[in-house]
Amino acid sequence: xxxxxxxxxxxxxxxxxxxxxxxxxxxxxxxxxxxxxxxxxxxxxxxxxxxxxxxxxxxxxxxxxxxxxxxxxxxxxxxxxxxxxxxxxxxxxxxxxxxxxxxxxxxxxxxxxxxxxxxxxxxxxxxxxxxxxxxxxxxxxxxxxxxxxxxxxxxxxxxxxxxxxxxxxxxxxxxxxxxxxxxxxxxxxxxxxxxxxxxxxxxxxxxxxxxxxxxxxxxxxxxxxxxxxxxxxxxxxxxxxxxxxxxxxxxxxxxxxxxxxxxxxxxxxxxxxxxxxxxxxxxxxxxxx
Numbered sequence: 688x689x690x691x692x693x694x695x696x697x698x699x700x701x702x703x704x705x706x707x708x709x710x711x712x713x714x715x716x717x718x719x720x721x722x723x724x725x726x727x728x729x730x731x732x733x734x735x736x737x738x739x740x741x742x743x744x745x746x747x748x749x750x751x752x753x754x755x756x757x758x759x760x761x762x763x764x765x766x767x768x769x770x771x772x773x774x775x776x777x778x779x780x781x782x783x784x785x786x787x788x789x790x791x792x793x794x795x796x797x798x799x800x801x802x803x804x805x806x807x808x809x810x811x812x813x814x815x816x817x818x819x820x821x822x823x824x825x826x827x828x829x830x831x832x833x834x835x836x837x838x839x840x841x842x843x844x845x846x847x848x849x850x851x852x853x854x855x856x857x858x859x860x861x862x863x864x865x866x867x868x869x870x871x872x873x874x875x876x877x878x879x880x881x882x883x884x885x886x887x888x889x890x891x892x893x894x895x896x897x898x899x900x901x902x903x904x905x906x907x908x909x910x911x912x913x914x915x916x917x918x919x920x921x922x923x924x925x926x927x928x929x930x931x932x933x934x935x936x937x938x939x940x941x942x943x944x945x946x947x948x949x950x951x952x953x954x955x956x957x958x959x960x961x962x963x964x965x966x967x968x969x970x971x972x973x974x975x976x
Contacts, residue, residue, distance in 0.1 A: 837892060
């Protein structure tokens with residue numbers, strides 16, 4: 688979390704709520720994860736927490752993403768700018784915004800405070816077994832006509848260069864339904880905590896339902912729900928063939944003991960896969976996992 692007193696965008700502020708368990712209320716306070724939920728996470732690689740963020744927070748997040756969608760893209764990669772990525776829809780040929788990265792920290796401190804709350808920090812601390820550090824962030828807009836996100840492990844996106852474990856908080860912004868490209872996750876725990884494919888390659892080119900079908904769960908979720916998942920659990924989503932968006936925000940963390948690698952990650956990424964503009968939208972043969 689951005690700490691204005693320390694001036695380090697990747698650092699998480701000290702957690703003031705360690706050991707305190709909140710109960711759900713109308714004021715947005717939530718219960719931190721239970722021991723059973725921590726065990727589920729370690730067994731299956733993910734947990735879903737319903738209603739983690741209240742409507743007031745979600746209204747602000749939705750409005751922020753609307754404004755960000757309309758904001759002109761930066762002239763080039765910069766630490767002080769959000770990084771926008773455009774692709775050509777394989778179904779309509781339209782040039783659409785697919786995702787935006789580097790939103791948090793100094794770029795949008797209010798959003799950072801909203802989304803990396805003490806409850807989030809406490810949850811991550813329990814799941815990691817130590818304090819978290821912000822690694823990367825992105826908003827996937829999943830607009831109508833957006834391509835599939837093939838079944839993959841996040842760790843396969845070159846993340847072994849930084850450390851061997853990450854946890855992502857996926858925040859549901861729009862209702863996620865089967866019709867607009869909801870995610871599917873392997874629910875059986877039957878996966879390796881290691882790469883199961885070559886780097887930068889999906890686990891399969893097939894669309895869901897993935898095989899074996901009984902081992903996967905379609906995650907239909909509502910605004911304010913969150914999913915915490917590790918960087919090895921297989922997940923993916925089909926194309927969005929509906930007329931409604933399926934916006935989600937993904938905030939990824941590493942263990943504090945592994946250091947602050949956020950800006951190094953973005954510098955490396957921009958050298959190899961720079962943000963672009965609508966006029967330079969990539970095709971389905973040029974994007975990466």
